Amino acid sequence: MYKWVAGARPKTLPAAIAPVAVATALAGENFDPFLALLALLVSLSLQIGVNYANDYSDGVKGTDDNRIGPMRLVASGINNLRDRAADELVGKRTLAVRLGDSSARAAFIALLLIAHISVLLSLQPWTLITLVLLPMTFSLIKAIRAGAQGAQLIPLLGKTGQLQLRFAILLSLGLLLS
Numbered sequence: 001m002y003k004w005v006a007g008a009r010p011k012t013l014p015a016a017i018a019p020v021a022v023a024t025a026l027a028g029e030n031f032d033p034f035l036a037l038l039a040l041l042v043s044l045s046l047q048i049g050v051n052y053a054n055d056y057s058d059g060v061k062g063t064d065d066n067r068i069g070p071m072r073l074v075a076s077g078i079n080n081l082r083d084r085a086a087d088e089l090v091g092k093r094t095l096a097v098r099l100g101d102s103s104a105r106a107a108f109i110a111l112l113l114i115a116h117i118s119v120l121l122s123l124q125p126w127t128l129i130t131l132v133l134l135p136m137t138f139s140l141i142k143a144i145r146a147g148a149q150g151a152q153l154i155p156l157l158g159k160t161g162q163l164q165l166r167f168a169i170l171l172s173l174g175l176l177l178s
Contacts, residue, residue: 009051014161016040016047025172062138078160081108081144082153105144115167119174124175127174136163
């Protein structure tokens with residue numbers, strides 16, 4: 001049973017929860033708890049299904065030969081960055097492979113910063129509450145810029161997932177209060 005749970009990559013699930021939380025907040029008066037739960041179920045199912053499909057594909061292509069256990073539990077951006085060299089060797093054309101190490105790191109950092117900049121541009125005062133997460137964001141940026149490689153990137157999965165979920169919760173709260 002553990003392998004099935006691990007294969008679902010629980011640390012990536014905030015990527016499925018965050019957009020549903022924000023969309024639910026944006027629904028305002030049109031909020032429907034049944035539709036919100038249904039959207040959450042579909043989003044989680046898609047995320048888990050993609051995680052299993054990715055593992056299957058990697059197994060068939062042989063890109064997982066030297067990756068075992070918790071090493072597979074990595075977030076999308078961190079995963080691509082961590083696995084870039086191995087993926088390139090087997091011909092897997094992920095975004096990180098196409099961009100190269102330096103540009104993949106820059107893209108990851110840019111996405112983190114764009115989230116905060118978007119809040120500033122939204123002109124919704126209560127959404128500025130998300131700025132309390134800037135220290136967490138800069139901590140991730142520091143680790144990526146320092147050149148963390150391989151296993152050093154794995155703890156960043158949890159931090160990225162926590163940031164994503166916290167950002168979504170605070171953004172949702174800010175949208176509800178605006």
